[in-house]
Amino acid sequence: MSDIPGNLLYTEEHEYLKATSEAAVYVVGITDYAQGELGDVVYVELPDVDSSFASMDTFGTIEAVKAVSDLFCPVAGEVVAVNGALEDEPALVNSDPYGAGWMIKLRVTDPSELDGLMDAAAYAEHVGE
Numbered sequence: 314m315s316d317i318p319g320n321l322l323y324t325e326e327h328e329y330l331k332a333t334s335e336a337a338v339y340v341v342g343i344t345d346y347a348q349g350e351l352g353d354v355v356y357v358e359l360p361d362v363d364s365s366f367a368s369m370d371t372f373g374t375i376e377a378v379k380a381v382s383d384l385f386c387p388v389a390g391e392v393v394a395v396n397g398a399l400e401d402e403p404a405l406v407n408s409d410p411y412g413a414g415w416m417i418k419l420r421v422t423d424p425s426e427l428d429g430l431m432d433a434a435a436y437a438e439h440v441g442e
Contacts, residue, residue, distance in 0.1 A: 314442055315346035318411060322427060323436035326369075326385045330419075330430065331411065337424060338393060342415040343375065343384070343406065346440045351377035354406040357399040359384075359416055364392045368426055372417065375406065384416065388426035394418035 317323075322330040322339075327347035330339040348354065356376040366372050366386035373384040396415050399405060406414040421427065431439060 315344065315349060315440065316411070317345070317433045317437050317440075317442065319433040321411070321433065322387070322430040323433070323439075324385065324387045324430060325439060327440075328385060328387050329411070330387050330427070331415075333418065337421045339390075339419050339421060340415045341372075341387060341417045341419050342410055344436070345410050346442075348407050348410050348414070351375065351382065352379045353377055354403045357403045357406065357416065359395045359399065360392050362392055362395055365422075366390065366392075366419075376403075386419070387430060388419070388421050389423050390419040390421045392417050393420050 327344045328341055329344050330341055332339055354377050359373045368389045370386045371383045372386045375382050375384055395417055
């Protein structure tokens with residue numbers, strides 16, 4: 314059974330958003346369910362700080378032993394930070410997807426887009442848990 318924290322927002326593509334103390338800035342990563350499906354993560358390609366993305370644009374890729382998958386931007390925004398630790402330790406995505414395995418911090422440009430994301434209960438139903 315996957316860990317699905319109740320305080321996050323989720324996409325159908327298995328990304329999460331976690332609010333930060335800074336207004337309109339969210340941590341983005343992949344869910345525990347997604348990392349479990351991928352298996353051992355061996356490489357993560359992330360964008361540069363100041364990159365901007367529309368909702369559902371590809372912002373990077375994640376490579377595991379089993380597959381390479383695109384990472385999708387949950388909502389439109391600008392990247393304000395990138396987790397450089399993943400360059401040397403991509404397995405942090407497996408061991409701590411909601412903590413040290415975060416990928417980017419995103420300044421959301423249209424907060425109303427957050428309304429289109431799933432809460433924990435809807436995401437649990439989405440993944441069949």
